[in-house]
Amino acid sequence: MNDARTHFYQRTSGMQATAELQLIPLGAGVSVRPQIMRVITLLQTYDLLIETHASGTNIEGELHTILAAVAAVHETLHAEGTIRIVSYLKLETRTDKPPTLAGKRL
Amino acid sequence: MNDARTHFYQRTSGMQATAELQLIPLGAGVSVRPQIMRVITLLQTYDLLIETHASGTNIEGELHTILAAVAAVHETLHAEGTIRIVSYLKLETRTDKPPTLAGKRL
């Protein structure tokens, strides 16, 4: 059987990734800045490199840590009252060299 | 300490989600159909509802299972030779009613 918990526990590979997360809370009104600020503070509790910009947050770190952080962001915002969340995650991995945010800058 | 494995183990919440995954292998040439077919077969091994369409794959299931599947897709494709992967994941969760693909159709 596939079980998410067992699966993550067994397969954690140390694979590095870069990502971009943008999160939109629905039903929170036109301004969503409080929720976005909360996303940033949550991401900062993880062992991840975080770079905010005008259209989202760039992230560098271990693939499973990034995904754990994304899940925790959804769960925590819901626990704190957000009713509906849509998030957009770009995820990049590569085997020819370590993926880094620095390496992707122009 | 934040550890992705511990975190996932402890926090698995049973939270349901809907998602859309689109994956692009880079360095695999203009046609990427073999890798996309492999993504589908990998997703189908999970306890997830899967609906393919022309621009990606819609997914319904437990949030952590979806994220475990996405991680496994990256890891497996790399293990099978894909050098660079960019994936786009839309993730929706809500607390007012269970999120389902059926409920999102027009």
Add this chain to the structure above:
Amino acid sequence: MNDARTHFYQRTSGMQATAELQLIPLGAGVSVRPQIMRVITLLQTYDLLIETHASGTNIEGELHTILAAVAAVHETLHAEGTIRIVSYLKLETRTDKPPTLAGKRL
């Protein structure tokens, strides 16, 4: 000088594209179905092939027609009262063969 109108007028190339549009109205509450239904009816007034699915709308047609439709959707929803709109557009073009939604299905 670069002027969007002149530019479009002069450069329209007949280039075909496939696309996926997902639109999120902010400040419209948790349920956004009325706005999404309006997006579909607006897209249907264009010379485009439209396929709705649970995570967005797939589109096939001339590149500039697709972009004109996206602009009109933003403008019309705002004119009808939506205060803030975030849309996500995936756009695919290729020169080796005509891009079609049918050709992208698995």
Add this chain to the structure above:
Amino acid sequence: MNDARTHFYQRTSGMQATAELQLIPLGAGVSVRPQIMRVITLLQTYDLLIETHASGTNIEGELHTILAAVAAVHETLHAEGTIRIVSYLKLETRTDKPPTLAGKRL
């Protein structure tokens, strides 16, 4: 009749927008930096505010100018040899205040 050129010409509204563009050339190998650099230089020929970051390029300007630039990027890269292009465009507009990149930074 809906005609993209006429439509754009007639409806150009001066509506301001913020956007993020990420473009992936397929069939260009693992490294896509030359094409990405070309995208930036093309965007810079438009009357747009451009901010590059590790996961894409943030853009501020008139909605139709942004869309004209995106179309020109696809057309120019194809004309210069890229066979297949997938681009991701986030587009934000709002009527309660002018949308700016500065206003979206945290």
